[in-house]
Amino acid sequence: PGCGSMNPPISRQDFLLDTIVTVTLYDTDSQDLLNGCMDICRELDALLSPTKEGSDVYRINRGGGKPVEVDPRTAQLIQKSLEVSQWTDGAFDITIAPLVELWDFKAETPRVPTQSQIDEVLPLVDYRGVQVEGSTVTLANPEMSIDLGGIAKGYIADQMREYLRENGCKSAVLDLGGNIYALGRRTDGNDWTIGMRSPFDTSSQLGTLAVHDRSVVTSGPYERYFEVDGKRYHHILDPSTGYPVENGLASVTILSDDSVMGDALSTACFVLGISDGTQLIQNLDQIDALFITDEEEVVTVGQAVFHKNS
Ligand code: ADP
Ligand code: MG
Ligand code: MG
Structure with missing residues (x-):
């Protein structure tokens, strides 16, 4: 495989994990690596999907x-x-x-x-x-069941990243339906620029984050919801009430080395709210966060460097 910044990136997009998975490799022309990433995705989906017959989660439930x-x-x-x-x-x-x-x-x-x-x-x-x-x-109870939807994409991103590293790829971006892993750096040596969609208008960009070797995962109600009588019901649920979380947050983004933590913590912080969420992130090493409130206020916790679009 050719190495070096002269080659154009290669990319593949598949509908997997109930979302659009895009893999882009910047320092190789190996289609095998692209395919290998998608194979990992498919293999782990077959274990972790709650609906695929015979998956581990299906059998546990x-x-x-x-x-x-x-x-x-x-x-x-x-x-x-x-x-x-x-x-x-x-x-x-x-x-x-x-x-x-x-x-x-x-x-x-x-x-x-x-x-x-x-x-x-x-x-x-x-x-x-x-x-x-x-x-x-x-x-503990035969009626109980589990759903890894709040953490599985992060885990799968980490597995793909490991596979790419083992195979010598040092510059790649993995996008699992908005669950991003930015591997290494751009081929020009600069940080990746990750665009943050606005939670209020998903077709517009609120700003950017500059990162390298970092997972960037956002949880927000705009991902999946329905409306009844003008009221919006979204898919992040408060386990203590059984209802969609409503606490003044529009989205939570977590920056972390491992995407599995980013995925779980973005969902968790969305449920916890800005005050408890901030406290949790401050107590964890090497994890940064960006909270966006319903008032469009952006609050960063830790080292997250956010550039707001003017
Ligand atoms: P996305 O699925 O858009 O990546 P999240 O990572 O925040 O969003 O995960 C939301 C999913 O996690 C829901 O669709 C549901 O399957 C599951 N979920 C909802 N509420 C919780 C919760 N309080 N704790 C763990 N998982 C949750
Ligand atoms: Mg999550
Ligand atoms: Mg997620």
Whole structure:
């Protein structure tokens, strides 16, 4: 494969993980590497998807409360999810699945669940009911189920990044439906410039972030939502109430070395809100954040260098 800044970048885009996955490699002309990235995506989706029959998550959710043997990677990711649940006192919780199903944001005609429907499934949402021992996962209650939608894309981005590094690629951008990993630097040696979409008008750019070897992940209600009677219901749920989070935040962006943390923490901080979210990020090493409020105020935490468009 040719190396050096003279070659044009190569890119591939596939619809995977229920979103558009784009891989762009800047310092190689190897189509095999592009294909290898997409293969990793497909392979991990086959383990982590809640709906693909026979996936690890599918089997865990139908395990009837009995131990289910899974791929070590699945067990590792669930373990990480539980860690973030502990840090956030359950604001991030993969046992949110029964509520996700109830709200069914992907339905053709989504509807707002009744309070009694929510009350019925709310007791099933509790990360402390998930046991991981080696590569065996057990749910405390046969009615419980898990959904890795708030963390899986970050994990998959990290796996693709590792694969690229192992194969000598030092300049690439991975975009998993807005979950970005910027590998290395641009071939001219400069930082990558990552555009931040406005949460208020997703066709416009609010500003840019300059990064290298960094994950940039944003969680916001504009990603997936429906409207009933002029009210917007979005897909990030508060595990304590069962309703979409409403706390004055428009989006949270996390900058981190590992995308798995960025993905989980962006969802978590969106649930926690600006005050608890800021405190959490300040207590973590090497992780920066950017909160955007409904009033279009931009608050950076840590080292994040944000250039607002004029
Ligand atoms: P996106 O899916 O757009 O990347 P997130 O990473 O914020 O957005 O993940 C949102 C998804 O995570 C939801 O679609 C749902 O599957 C799941 N989820 C919703 N609320 C929570 C929560 N409080 N904790 C963990 N996962 C959640
Ligand atoms: Mg997330
Ligand atoms: Mg995400």
